[in-house]
Structures are given as C-alpha cells and as structure tokens.
Amino acid sequence: MSEINVSLMGRAELEQTAADLGIEFRKNISDAKLADRVREALGIPASPEIVDGPDMTTPADTGEKHYYITIATDSKDKQPVQVGVNGRMWVIQRGAKVKVPASVVGVLENAVQTPMDPQTMEKMNIQAYPFQVHGEA
Structure with missing residues (x-):
C-alpha cells in the first residue's frame, strides 16, 4: 500500500x-x-500529540499535576521519545511543547546516562533526554 x-x-x-x-x-x-x-x-505508530491542540493526558489522569514540557531536539536521534509509567506509554515528539503528567516528568528526570570523564575517569550524570519544563498546566 x-x-x-x-x-x-x-x-x-x-x-x-x-x-x-x-x-x-x-x-x-x-x-x-x-x-x-x-x-x-x-504497523503505523501512533502519532504524537502536540500541545496547542490535544494534550497527552486522558480522563483517567485525575489528581496528578500536569506540566508543559519540550524535549530537546537531537541531530543524531530524530525519533520521538517513548516514556512509560505504570503500563501507560507516551510518545513525545522532540521539539514540540506537550502537556504531560508529573510522573512523566519524573521519569525523564531520572533517565540519565553515566559515561566516564576521559580526563578524571569519574562518572558523569548526563540527562538522556534533555528537556525544559515550561510551567504547570
């Protein structure tokens, strides 16, 4: 097709x-x-939803704070970022401002890489998916 x-x-x-x-x-x-x-x-992936239209929450999301975030674009990795929390998945387009629950923000904060500094041979914590929080929704 x-x-x-x-x-x-x-x-x-x-x-x-x-x-x-x-x-x-x-x-x-x-x-x-x-x-x-x-x-x-x-076999078509679900398209990510972009804020200023639909948000990435559902009516089941009750009582949890929500935030507007933007995940940084990456010249090496153009794929959307998939975030899973308690069996639910969010597919977040890089560079798009989206509304997500606080639990998704927590997962992104905890997603770190720990490469070694070649000079000092100490571990460095680097965010796997750098993102910006624009404020509470």
Whole structure:
C-alpha cells in the first residue's frame, strides 16, 4: 500500500479499511478506537500529540499535576521519545511543547546516562533526554 493517513479517513473509509484488513469490530466502536486498530494492523505508530491542540493526558489522569514540557531536539536521534509509567506509554515528539503528567516528568528526570570523564575517569550524570519544563498546566 502507498502511504496511508488514517487520521484523515472518514467513518466509511475506516470501516472499509478495517474490513479489508480482517479487523473485527462492533458497529458502536468510536472512530478513534477504530483508527487505532487500523494503525496497529498496518504497523503505523501512533502519532504524537502536540500541545496547542490535544494534550497527552486522558480522563483517567485525575489528581496528578500536569506540566508543559519540550524535549530537546537531537541531530543524531530524530525519533520521538517513548516514556512509560505504570503500563501507560507516551510518545513525545522532540521539539514540540506537550502537556504531560508529573510522573512523566519524573521519569525523564531520572533517565540519565553515566559515561566516564576521559580526563578524571569519574562518572558523569548526563540527562538522556534533555528537556525544559515550561510551567504547570
């Protein structure tokens, strides 16, 4: 198949594509869930959500503070950063301002690399994914 943009498909196209791929679904499934199943069957990763539109939280995220962050871009690694907390995954695009729960910020703070300083042979702690916190959401 040529490049497919599942996000632009209407309900009829989603249903037809799902049927073509042999995906079973109930008629009352939401468009978003059906699109996710089609993406999964096609091997298309979920697109990261960018702030100033959707945020990366769900209604299940209750009682936890949220922050706007930006993960630094990297000339060597252009892939989005995947962060997992208690079985939930966030895929965060580098350079995009996104809203995430405090637990995701904590994981990013604790993600460090410890290379040796070639001069002193001492361990250095360097953030694996440098990021900036823009403030509480």
